[in-house]
Amino acid sequence: MLQPTLILVYEPEKACLARLSADGYPADRALEISSYLAQSTDLAPEFDLLAAACEKRGLAFKPVELDDAAPVLAKADPTTLVWTLTDGIAYFRGGASPALARLNGLRTIGADDSLFALCQDKFRCGAVLGALGLPMPQAGLARNGEWLLEPPASPKGWFVKPNRLGAKIGIWPDSRIADLGHALELSRRVFSHYRDDVVVQPYVAGRNVRASFLGLKPETGVEALGIFFVDSGGDFQTMADSMALYGETGQAAKDAGTYVEPELEAVGASQPEADRKIRAIAQKLISGLGLKDVFSVDFRVEADDAVHLIEFEVCPGLPCFDFRDYCRREWGMNLADAMAQTAASRLRS
Incomplete structure (x- = not known):
């Protein structure tokens, strides 16, 4: 009897850096761009934890670098579930992974490949979200x-x-x-x-909000959204701010004792009406656009409960501080157990 397998496809920072450098990007620009793949760097040390969490649930775990994904997925058996960690259609190429899974008749965690492409083009995405009547600038x-x-x-x-x-x-x-x-x-x-x-x-005023979702069970709905103000001390996040939180730069800050995570505060605790609006928007993204299983949505929320939709992500930063916090608060699990439980529930549904 075949053992069900969770394949996690990811694009490493170093592979992206090498490709961008070969394409003529200056070293500092290539480093900045590749830093967006820091979640691959941050999750890799936990692959053993993920394997153990999967084994407890009767699954095998196989991390696969994106450049190796095509032959691996072509040989995978039908009990395989593919989870794509990193997206991208331009500088990054992770959007190829769910398409390869579909080509080979494999089940996937997350949205279909069309949304992997849409969410990475902000202008086109904004046009679609506006057509759905959502509050997108x-x-x-x-x-x-x-x-x-x-x-x-x-x-x-x-x-x-x-x-x-x-x-x-x-x-x-x-x-x-x-x-x-x-x-x-x-x-x-x-x-x-x-x-x-x-x-x-x-420009829209307000505080930055992140809504995180992991469907630990197939029937999970928007009641499981974790909706938090993310306060980092600035009006918006810059490239430098992002690089300081994740990957090798973030680890260096941790080693030096200078790492500071933004503060998280539940939106519902102070603005329950804004929380309600955000859940309604997320439901429309699920029913009208096809988001499912795992995603995040970013908003700006004003003091009068006005909500502005900024973007959605089909590959949220799973090892990032906010998603780990969400898994602990909502599901009472660490990241590895939450991912393994989600995979197991899909393979058995």
Whole structure:
């Protein structure tokens, strides 16, 4: 009898760094870009814990680097479940993993491959989310100093971020702007550094919120969302802020005693109406867009309970402080046990 197997496909930072360097990116830019894959670096030391957690539940565990995934998945038997740790369609290539799983008739954890592509293109994603009636800020799009689409007027100014790179962050402290000429200057800088367009959205005030979800059981619904204010002391996260939390840079900060995690505070404790709105938005993302199993959604929440949807992620940072905290609070498990239990419940459903 075949033993069910959980295959975790991940793209290592070093493999991405080497590929970007070979493609002509300067060393410092390639390092910045590859740092978004730090969750692979952070989770790798726990592969033995994951294997033990899976074994307790009658599963085999097999971590597979993305460059090796095609032949491994082609040979996998039907009892295999594929969990893709890292996404990407541009600088990163993890979006190929669920497509390969589908090609080989294998079951997967998470959204289908079409959403892996959509969520990595902020402009297209925003158009889809707006069409669903969700509270997503409208966006303009610029490339190397030229407007492809001008953003709407905004009395509070605008926020500029790369279209396909990473998450919701602005790259630099001046990513919040007061005039659109500065937006075009930033688009030149982004294009020069990262070869990417920029999304220019009206600035929305409020506190940063992360909603995390892991469907430990197939029937799990939005009641299991963990919805928390994430306060890091700044209005928004920059590239430097992100690099300081994860991967080798984050580990160096821990070793030096300078590592500081942002504070987490349950939204429902102080703003229950905002919590309710966020759960309703998440339900629409599940039913209307197809999010499932494991995801996160980022918001800005104002003091009057106005909620602004910023983005969703189909590959949330599982080893990050906020997702670990969510697993402990919601499921009473460490990350390895939560992942193994989720896989076991899917393979037996």
